Amino acid sequence: MMKPTNEMAVSFLSCSANESFGRAAVAAFAAQLDPTIDELSDIKTAVSEAVTNCIVHAYRDTLGVIYITCKLYEDGRLSIRIRDKGCGIEDVEKAMQPLFTTSENEERAGLGFAVMESFMDKLRVTSKPGKGTTVTMYKTIKRRQAEKNT
Amino acid sequence: MGVRLLLKDGEMTALLSGEIDHHSAREIRTEVDEAASKVKPKRLTLDFSGVQFMDSSGIGLVMGRCKLLQMWGGSVRVANLNPKIEKIVSLAGLNQLCTIVKDVNYDEAYE
Numbered sequence: 001m002m003k004p005t006n007e008m009a010v011s012f013l014s015c016s017a018n019e020s021f022g023r024a025a026v027a028a029f030a031a032q033l034d035p036t037i038d039e040l041s042d043i044k045t046a047v048s049e050a051v052t053n054c055i056v057h058a059y060r061d062t063l064g065v066i067y068i069t070c071k072l073y074e075d076g077r078l079s080i081r082i083r084d085k086g087c088g089i090e091d092v093e094k095a096m097q098p099l100f101t102t103s104e105n106e107e108r109a110g111l112g113f114a115v116m117e118s119f120m121d122k123l124r125v126t127s128k129p130g131k132g133t134t135v136t137m138y139k140t141i142k143r144r145q146a147e148k149n150t
Numbered sequence: 151m152g153v154r155l156l157l158k159d160g161e162m163t164a165l166l167s168g169e170i171d172h173h174s175a176r177e178i179r180t181e182v183d184e185a186a187s188k189v190k191p192k193r194l195t196l197d198f199s200g201v202q203f204m205d206s207s208g209i210g211l212v213m214g215r216c217k218l219l220q221m222w223g224g225s226v227r228v229a230n231l232n233p234k235i236e237k238i239v240s241l242a243g244l245n246q247l248c249t250i251v252k253d254v255n256y257d258e259a260y261e
Contacts, residue, residue, distance in 0.1 A: 016172055020173070
């Protein structure tokens with residue numbers, strides 16, 4: 001595994017008002033890779049889904065801390081780890097199926113993991129019931145050579 | 151985040167603006183549903199031209215309004231999606247649930 005060239009960590013309370021803070025913090029850190037607006041939007045959307053999962057599912061009816069760690073690598077790869085110490089997921093594979101939701105009457109579309117999977121290059125989810133869930137996502141930001149040279 | 155509601159000939163338009171996530175979707179839902187339940191419009195247009203960001207909470211928002219309007223035989227259409235929002239809308243397959251239209255303009259006399 002390559003050593004990261006830069007790293008950041010933030011943690012915040014699982015209030016829904018912090019959803020915009022979470023995605024903005026990651027986007028601000030990712031900005032140093034000079035991503036396109038579309039790449040940045042993909043990252044913000046994926047982070048927003050993961051953070052919302054922590055608030056809606058992991059810490060349902062309670063408040064807990066959401067931990068985000070981002071790492072940058074020399075090859076332009078960005079890793080984002082979003083971790084909670086909430087209720088955990090019994091069956092990760094089932095939870096990751098598109099349209100599966102446990103919050104039907106709260107108008108959750110059941111698309112969180114599907115969005116993370118399609119907007120990022122790679123997604124890994126590990127969970128222990130009663131202990132919490134860790135979502136790790138990767139995206140490589142291509143260097144825009146043509147613009148760099150001018 | 152904000153909602154502006156327009157009404158004309160039994161049709162309602164909700165002009166949405168700002169960022170739509172799980173937090174802001176709740177407020178939008180309350181505002182739209184309160185007015186729609188009173189008026190019972192035959193068509194509700196959700197206009198996204200002022201929306202800069204949307205995650206899957208926005209999909210839930212559209213799906214929920216479709217369900218509400220169905221209660222009195224009304225329909226929902228979604229208008230003026232930017233390419234970023236269109237990406238998540240097509241991933242969700244919203245076109246199977248409601249009409250998606252481009253470039254809808256509203257004349258001044260609409261409000």
